[in-house]
Amino acid sequence: MALLGDAGEELIKNSFVVVNDFDYVSKEEVAEKVKAGLGLLKEVTELVTDEEIETDLADETVTTFGKGYVVRTTSYLFQLEWNDSVAAVFYNDYWMSEGSRDNARKQAFENSDIFKLKLVGWEVAWADLQSTIYTKKSEEELITIASLRAIDAVIAKLQRKYEVFRTKTPLSSIDPIGAKIGLKEGLEKGDKFEVLEQVMTDEGRTQYKRKGVIKVDKDHIWDNRFMAGEGGDDTNPASQLGFTTFKGSGKFYEGMLIRQIN
Structure with a gap:
C-alpha cells in the first residue's frame, strides 16, 4: 500500500488513453484526379489555340506519383480522473494486498463506474508514404507503415502541446x-x-x-x-x-x- 501510495499513484494519475481516427487517401486516387484535370486543361488549350498539344504529362502522372498512401490522423487525448474521492473508494472498497484475494472486491472493481476519463485535447497529423513503381511492398505494408508514422507524428504533437502528457x-x-x-x-x-x-x-x-x-x-x-x-x-x-x-x-x-x- 505504501509503495502504491507513492510512485504507484503518480502512475495512476498520469494514465492516458489516446483514440486515433484515420483517413486514408491512395496516391493513385489523387493522381487520377490530377490526371483528369490536366486532360481537361489540354482540351481547353487546344480549343482556344486551335493547335494540338503534344504532351504525355497527363498520361505519366500516375507513374510519377507512384503508389502509396497519405494518412490523416486525428488523435484525441484522454486522462484518467484521479482525485482524493476516487482514491478513497479505490483503497476502501477495491484494494487487495499482495497474496490476498477477495472475489467480492474484485467484482465490485470490475462493475465500478467511478473511474472516468476527461478530454485533454486533440491534434491532427499527416503521414505521406511514397512508394515508387520499383518498390516490392504490398498495399497492406504501405498502409501499416504510413499509419504508424502518422501515429508517431500526432503523439509528438500532443506531447509538445500538452505539458501533462510530456x-x-x-x-x-x-x-x-x-x-x-x-x-x-x-x-x-x-x-x-x-x-x-x-x-x-x-x-x-x-x-x-x-x-x-x-x-x-x-x-x-x-x-x-x-x-x-x-x-x-x-x-x-x-x-x-x-x-x-x-x-x-x-x-x-x-x-x-x-x-x-x-
Whole structure:
C-alpha cells in the first residue's frame, strides 16, 4: 500500500488513453484526379489555340506519383480522473494486498463506474508514404507503415502541446550527453530539456528537482522513426550512436530524467 501510495499513484494519475481516427487517401486516387484535370486543361488549350498539344504529362502522372498512401490522423487525448474521492473508494472498497484475494472486491472493481476519463485535447497529423513503381511492398505494408508514422507524428504533437502528457526520458549517456529520443518524438533544432533528479521527501514521496537545462544538438538528432533505416542516412552520427545528443553542462549522471520545456 505504501509503495502504491507513492510512485504507484503518480502512475495512476498520469494514465492516458489516446483514440486515433484515420483517413486514408491512395496516391493513385489523387493522381487520377490530377490526371483528369490536366486532360481537361489540354482540351481547353487546344480549343482556344486551335493547335494540338503534344504532351504525355497527363498520361505519366500516375507513374510519377507512384503508389502509396497519405494518412490523416486525428488523435484525441484522454486522462484518467484521479482525485482524493476516487482514491478513497479505490483503497476502501477495491484494494487487495499482495497474496490476498477477495472475489467480492474484485467484482465490485470490475462493475465500478467511478473511474472516468476527461478530454485533454486533440491534434491532427499527416503521414505521406511514397512508394515508387520499383518498390516490392504490398498495399497492406504501405498502409501499416504510413499509419504508424502518422501515429508517431500526432503523439509528438500532443506531447509538445500538452505539458501533462510530456514524458520523462532517462539520460543514456553523459559523454556526450544523450537520450534515446529523436525524430519519432518530434525533436527539432532548438528544443530545450530540463534535467531532473529524483529525490524523496520527508513524507516518503517522490519529487523531481531541476539540475540543469540542455539543448538538442541540431547535427545529432536520432532518426528513430518506424523503418527509418530503409533509405535513411546511416552516416548520421546520431544513427550510429543510437540516441540524440545534447549540448549543456552540469553534474549529470546516467539515469537522470529529462523533460521538454519548450
